[in-house]
Amino acid sequence: MKLREIAHSRTGDKGNISNISLIVYNMDDYELVKEQITAIKVEEWFQNVVKGEVIRYEIPSLGALNFVMTNALGGGVTRSLSLDRHGKSLSSFLLEIELTT
Amino acid sequence: MKKIRIGGGAGYSGDRIEPALEIMKKGDLDYIIFECLAERTIALAQQQKLADPDKGFNELLEYRMEKVLPICTEKKIKVITNMGAANPVSGARLVKDIAVLLGIKNLKIAAVLGDDIFSVIDDYKDFTTLEYGNKLSEINGQIISANVYLGAEGIQQALQNGADIVITGRVTDPSLVIGPLLYEFGWEIDDYDLLGKATLAGHLLECGAQVTGGYFAEPGYKDVPDLWNVGFPIGEVYENGDIIITKLTGAGGKVTTGTVKEQILYEIHDPSNYMTPDVNADFSQVTVKEIEPDKVLITGATGREKSGYYKTSIGYKDCYIVEAEISYGGSGAFEKAKLACDIVEKRIRHTDLSFQELKIDYIGVNSLFFSSAPDLSGKGSSCNEVRLRVAGRTKLKEEGIMIGNEVEALYTNGPAGGGGVRINVNEIVSIASILIPIKDIETHVIFEEV
Structure with missing residues (x-):
């Protein structure tokens, strides 16, 4: 099962930092997502995109995780050579992660 | 309990105008904000100002104000916007000229100044840039602009002096909402708990439809009704800092715990330490609750003392x-x-x-x-x-x-x-950033009147 089946996500940017939220549809799935979608997992998943580190924040009251990825946008919105300079589409890539059940 | 209704009238500089006019006409608003500055907008506007000293404000200012001023006069709605960009003074003057042309009387327009530190940027040449870690003087290219992210104080001051329309340059986006709340509720500038809540209100309203179903739809997973006609948000903020986000009944889009959660976490990095010039806000304990269809109550934001520095975009x-x-x-x-x-x-x-x-x-x-x-x-x-x-x-x-x-x-x-x-x-x-001490900056406000 893909992460997309149980969670949704939005990407934002500041400078060369990408910020991806991950929010479960159903609070019952929060523990599973927290267990499997670790900072290390996300760092591996985005290894071709993110050149810096990945920090994960937990927001249990919202059933959410927030990933902050440094050096992730090819120099940042103002100077990146990427087609998607803001990295707006990266949330869709996160949701492609296959969960182990 | 006293409450204030604030509309989110734009999520970016070129956003649609008609959903903003709709919430002004039918949303029983006290205020409407127009957030129109992205990271590098001011730098580009500064170049326009260099070419023509009367330019450098948002290019849609005239277009928007021609439509907005008649409604805000009729409905007694105050307007707060950063459409002043690199030239709030000329922006305010333009708004005055439009008011005169439209035959509008008794309108006070404020320009909030102090964010532009380009003339003294040499004083900061030894400061370290956040992006590259080198000295500002080592930056590879000619510097063309330097703007501090101001907080809410200038806006509060403008409102205390009777402004109906407040035009700013660079202020942090949530400050467009914090200013009116400070003024209306008489909150203290160092009540960081309330400032944290006000920051969340501003954060939820500053991206237009992003909290009402815009940028949310995934067919089959997260469907949004009538997205083509998505309505802009209305925020109801109470004197204790509780926030309700809603939209007009007839408008497309939707307000759910899902749309609100996505926007709460949007671009904030550490949820327990969202740093702004007004407060270090803490959204890590926030809860959301759907109290009616398209009506979500948000509580539990808080805050701590601000850092004492202004982020400055160069x-x-x-x-x-x-x-x-x-x-x-x-x-x-x-x-x-x-x-x-x-x-x-x-x-x-x-x-x-x-x-x-x-x-x-x-x-x-x-x-x-x-x-x-x-x-x-x-x-x-x-x-x-x-x-x-x-x-x-x-x-x-x-x-x-x-x-x-x-x-x-x-x-x-x-x-x-x-x-x-x-x-x-x-x-x-491109943009490089430095942190400069708050004491270096003096915010002041000038007024135009008709």
Whole structure:
């Protein structure tokens, strides 16, 4: 099962930092997502995109995780050579992660 | 309990006007904000101001205000906007001129000043940039702008002095909402708990439809009704800092715990320490509850004392970026695009073209997630069409044009059937940031009246 089946996500940017939220549809799935979608997992998943580190924040009251990825946008919105300079589409890539059940 | 209704009238500089007018007409608003400044907007506006000292405010200011002023006069709605960009003074003057033309009387327009520190930027040349970790003086390119992210105080001061329309330059986005709340509720400027709640209210309203179902829809997973007609948000903020986000009944979109959660976490990094010039806000304990359809109650934000520094954005002439694209279709589309890429790379080397950085994408294959995308080599026929994109960073414009020419030359010299060449070469103004002490900056407000 893909992460997309149980969670949704939005990407934002500041400078060369990408910020991806991950929010479960159903609070019952929060523990599973927290267990499997670790900072290390996300760092591996985005290894071709993110050149810096990945920090994960937990927001249990919202059933959410927030990933902050440094050096992730090819120099940042103002100077990146990427087609998607803001990295707006990266949330869709996160949701492609296959969960182990 | 006293409450204030604030509308989110724009999520970016070019946003739609009609949903803003709708909430003004039917939303029983006390205030409407228009957030129109992205990271580099002011730097570009500063260049316009250099070319013409009466310009440098948001280019849609006139268009918007012609439509907004009659309604805000009739409905007694105050307007707070950062559409002043690099020139709030001229922006305020323009609003006055529009009011005169429209026959509007008794209107007080404020311009909040103090964010522009370009004239004294040399005083900060030894400060370290957040992006590169080097000294500001070592930045590789001519500095063209320097703007501090101000907090809410200037807006509060403008309202205390009777302003109906407040035009700012660079202020942090949530401050557009914090200002009115400080003024209306008489909250203390160091009540960080309430400032944290006000920051969340501002954060939820500053991106327009992003909290009412915009930027949310995924067909089959997160469907949004009438997204084509998505309504802008209305925030009801109570004196204790509770927030309700809603929208007009007739408008498209939706407000759910899901739309609100996505916006709460949008671009905030550490949820327990969202730093602004007003407060270090803490959203880590926030709860959301749908109290009626399209009505979500948000509680539990808090805050701590601010850092004492202003983030300052410095615009500098960085480089040129060339983007050149060509499409290939049918069976073997990917193989043809790869051959075209090989040709361009060899030509660039062969003719010794100068560039700082080069990035090549196959649009339709790997342009968004880089090589994280599925590897199509050997099964390229699964691609019906592929667009080759060559992007390069150059110091000189001519160098960018030369790279673009190599893509265009694929028409007659490249693989069969390449078409749809588009080439752009743009001068790039980039942003570097420094932190400067709050005590260095003096916010002041000037007024125009009709």
